[in-house]
Amino acid sequence: MNLREYTNAMLPAIENKLQHFVDRLDEPRVRAFRDMLTYHMGWTGEAAGPEAQGKRIRPLLTLLTTAACGKPWEPTLAAAAAIELIHNFSLVHDDIQDDSDLRRGRPTVWKKWEMPQAINVGDMLFILAQAAIVEIGQDHSADTALQASKIIQNACIALSSGQYLDISYETRNDLGIEDYWPMVSGKTAALLAACTQVGALLGGADERDQEIWHNFGHYLGLAFQVQDDYLGIWGDSALTGKSNESDLVAGKKSLPVLFGLGKGGAFAKRWAEGSVKADEVGPLAEQLTQEGARLYTQQTADQMTDLALQNLRLAAPKGEAVFELTQLLLRRQA
Amino acid sequence: MNLREYTNAMLPAIENKLQHFVDRLDEPRVRAFRDMLTYHMGWTGEAAGPEAQGKRIRPLLTLLTTAACGKPWEPTLAAAAAIELIHNFSLVHDDIQDDSDLRRGRPTVWKKWEMPQAINVGDMLFILAQAAIVEIGQDHSADTALQASKIIQNACIALSSGQYLDISYETRNDLGIEDYWPMVSGKTAALLAACTQVGALLGGADERDQEIWHNFGHYLGLAFQVQDDYLGIWGDSALTGKSNESDLVAGKKSLPVLFGLGKGGAFAKRWAEGSVKADEVGPLAEQLTQEGARLYTQQTADQMTDLALQNLRLAAPKGEAVFELTQLLLRRQA
Numbered sequence: 001m002n003l004r005e006y007t008n009a010m011l012p013a014i015e016n017k018l019q020h021f022v023d024r025l026d027e028p029r030v031r032a033f034r035d036m037l038t039y040h041m042g043w044t045g046e047a048a049g050p051e052a053q054g055k056r057i058r059p060l061l062t063l064l065t066t067a068a069c070g071k072p073w074e075p076t077l078a079a080a081a082a083i084e085l086i087h088n089f090s091l092v093h094d095d096i097q098d099d100s101d102l103r104r105g106r107p108t109v110w111k112k113w114e115m116p117q118a119i120n121v122g123d124m125l126f127i128l129a130q131a132a133i134v135e136i137g138q139d140h141s142a143d144t145a146l147q148a149s150k151i152i153q154n155a156c157i158a159l160s161s162g163q164y165l166d167i168s169y170e171t172r173n174d175l176g177i178e179d180y181w182p183m184v185s186g187k188t189a190a191l192l193a194a195c196t197q198v199g200a201l202l203g204g205a206d207e208r209d210q211e212i213w214h215n216f217g218h219y220l221g222l223a224f225q226v227q228d229d230y231l232g233i234w235g236d237s238a239l240t241g242k243s244n245e246s247d248l249v250a251g252k253k254s255l256p257v258l259f260g261l262g263k264g265g266a267f268a269k270r271w272a273e274g275s276v277k278a279d280e281v282g283p284l285a286e287q288l289t290q291e292g293a294r295l296y297t298q299q300t301a302d303q304m305t306d307l308a309l310q311n312l313r314l315a316a317p318k319g320e321a322v323f324e325l326t327q328l329l330l331r332r333q334a
Numbered sequence: 335m336n337l338r339e340y341t342n343a344m345l346p347a348i349e350n351k352l353q354h355f356v357d358r359l360d361e362p363r364v365r366a367f368r369d370m371l372t373y374h375m376g377w378t379g380e381a382a383g384p385e386a387q388g389k390r391i392r393p394l395l396t397l398l399t400t401a402a403c404g405k406p407w408e409p410t411l412a413a414a415a416a417i418e419l420i421h422n423f424s425l426v427h428d429d430i431q432d433d434s435d436l437r438r439g440r441p442t443v444w445k446k447w448e449m450p451q452a453i454n455v456g457d458m459l460f461i462l463a464q465a466a467i468v469e470i471g472q473d474h475s476a477d478t479a480l481q482a483s484k485i486i487q488n489a490c491i492a493l494s495s496g497q498y499l500d501i502s503y504e505t506r507n508d509l510g511i512e513d514y515w516p517m518v519s520g521k522t523a524a525l526l527a528a529c530t531q532v533g534a535l536l537g538g539a540d541e542r543d544q545e546i547w548h549n550f551g552h553y554l555g556l557a558f559q560v561q562d563d564y565l566g567i568w569g570d571s572a573l574t575g576k577s578n579e580s581d582l583v584a585g586k587k588s589l590p591v592l593f594g595l596g597k598g599g600a601f602a603k604r605w606a607e608g609s610v611k612a613d614e615v616g617p618l619a620e621q622l623t624q625e626g627a628r629l630y631t632q633q634t635a636d637q638m639t640d641l642a643l644q645n646l647r648l649a650a651p652k653g654e655a656v657f658e659l660t661q662l663l664l665r666r667q668a
Contacts, residue, residue, distance in 0.1 A: 024491055025491070025495065027495065027516070029495075029499065029516050030495045030498055030499070032502070033495065033498040033502075093453050093454075093457060096449075096450070096453060097449075097450035097453060097454070098450075115430075115431075115449075116430070116431035116432075116501050117498065117501055117502075119427050119430060119431060119453060119456075120427070120431070120494055120497050120498055120501065122453075122457075123423075123427060123456075123460070123494050123497075124491070124494045124495075124498075126457070126460060127487060127490040127491055127494055128491070130464060130483070130487045130490070131484075131487045131488075131491065133483070134480060134483050134484045134487055137477075137480045141476070142475070142476035142477040142479070142480045143471075143476040145476070145480055146468060146471045146476045146479055146480065149464070149467070149468050149483075150465075150468045153461060153464045153465045153468055154465075156461040156464070157358055157359070157458070157461055157462070157465065160454055160457050160458040160461055161359065161361065161363075161364045161367065161458075163454050163457075164364055164367040164451065164454055164458075165363065165364070167450050167451055167454065168366070168367075168451075182361070182363050
């Protein structure tokens with residue numbers, strides 16, 4: 001089966017399973033609370049639909065991993081839903097922490113219902129993720145469910161640690177590229193590594209194979225993030241037309257920026273002087289290129305992509321659908 | 335063994351176990367993050383010590399329940415720590431949501447480190463609670479650990495739902511006593527019911543006995559909350575001297591207030607006109623008394639206490655230490 005055939009079957013099953021856990025809020029009194037969760041999940045409210053739901057990359061990756069291990073993917077649905085709920089919990093809290101008005105083109109939860117309820121929406125999504133983890137035990141042994149839980153909880157510790165670093169970097173300029181990896185390993189790679197490791201665990205992989213799958217997810221996450229960071233400065237929409245989509249305007253401590261800060265040259269000097277205006281985006285991106293940040297970022301993206309693919313080839317020589325998803329994630333251009 | 339003998343042994347073991355999970359943050363880079371958690375737990379920073387740690391009622395209750403079931407309490411420590419971490423996660427987020435400056439006499443986490451990091455501190459405490467739940471499987475079967483997880487996750491769903499109701503009530507005046515129970519069942523009783531049910535599960539109690547223990551914890555929580563609500567209006571520190579400690583000034587939708595709002599009399603009329611000043615506390619409390627709220631609250635506290643004790647007598651005819659703790663919790667006067 002190719003990726004499209006898989007996703008056609010998996011995506012509706014993922015939405016069903018997610019809905020099943022959000023349906024745990026079935027008391028009429030908490031109806032308006034439930035509406036906040038279903039709005040964030042992209043099912044209800046203005047502009048609800050596939051666009052608002054996001055791509056469900058994480059649950060897809062989890063299910064595809066189990067399938068690549070030669071096992072049916074349906075018994076992995078509870079774990080896949082758990083990870084997607086955790087991802088969404090982190091988005092809801094992230095939007096509050098970053099003061100973001102929009103998520104997937106729609107007003108964020110805190111913008112619509114204010115900060116106190118938005119904190120609670122994130123908390124509830126995380127709680128429902130734990131309820132989903134318990135349900136892994138319905139299709140697998142309790143021991144396997146507990147192993148999956150351990151993998152996921154470790155990823156969450158890394159996720160929250162990465163979030164701490166990200167927030168703490170906002171007010172620091174004494175940073176370099178060595179500060180990049182601990183942050184993105186936590187913020188981006190940890191949860192993707194949990195997807196592939198849990199997918200492999202529930203696909204019956206032994207510990208050694210689980211580790212290879214874990215490494216694939218880890219490097220996939222890093223490659224994706226580095227490429228995202230590249231596009232955030234040199235991508236079409238960052239450079240032309242919508243300059244305020246540039247990571248330079250957002251002040252994001254991405255890999256090229258940390259590279260430039262570490263160099264301590266003209267870029268670092270300008271950065272220290274305060275926020276970047278839209279009309280500076282072009283010249284400042286060019287400055288970063290001259291200091292070597294563009295080449296370094298490209299090479300790093302290639303390196304992480306190679307590491308991801310090496311591990312994937314080891315883990316699943318015939319896992320074509322996972323290769324397709326990987327290529328889709330790592331070959332986008334804007 | 336009496337309560338004092340038990341607590342002398344249990345309290346240090348609880349602190350050790352809690353520390354064990356917070357120690358999961360062992361990367362030097364997240365040292366300052368770890369410090370935020372240890373500050374909130376009362377171990378470090380200004381005025382650290384027993385006062386700042388709180389009474390650890392929930393883990394004590396969990397351990398005492400296992401002991402009352404005739405089993406050693408040490409293998410229940412991971413579960414007890416999990417519940418205490420969940421309680422503290424809810425406090426950190428509650429303080430942000432309520433805009434509270436002080437917790438146990440010290441500046442709250444968000445006051446010290448601002449809102450974005452405080453959200454993350456609460457998240458991490460909840461994540462560590464999940465790591466603690468996984469460790470229940472070290473001293474018990476994976477199946478039992480998963481059952482404990484299910485009980486705890488259900489309590490968390492109720493906790494977060496109760497929190498939603500509490501926040502939503504702030505802007506509503508169309509409320510009555512029927513709106514009280516769903517809120518406090520979630521906010522206060524659910525976690526205490528999880529303490530006793532999980533303590534009983536790990537103490538080897540069968541399902542029927544677990545349910546009795548659950549009911550004991552539930553009514554203990556309700557009795558405690560109703561008494562707290564009573565003292566918040568007619569307690570010594572609320573009525574005399576520190577009038578701004580009155581729930582009337584805080585605008586809290588406690589049982590007597592909801593009773594008064596439901597009556598729709600002079601109290602409800604005054605309440606609808608806006609926040610209560612310190613010098614109105616005496617007359618307004620008297621007004622509530624005249625409308626019957628004081629008697630109703632006292633009778634309700636007695637009723638909940640009776641229900642708690644009935645269940646406790648059924649569950650543990652000889653559980654003297656649990657009786658002592660219950661009396662300690664329900665017979666405080668100010």
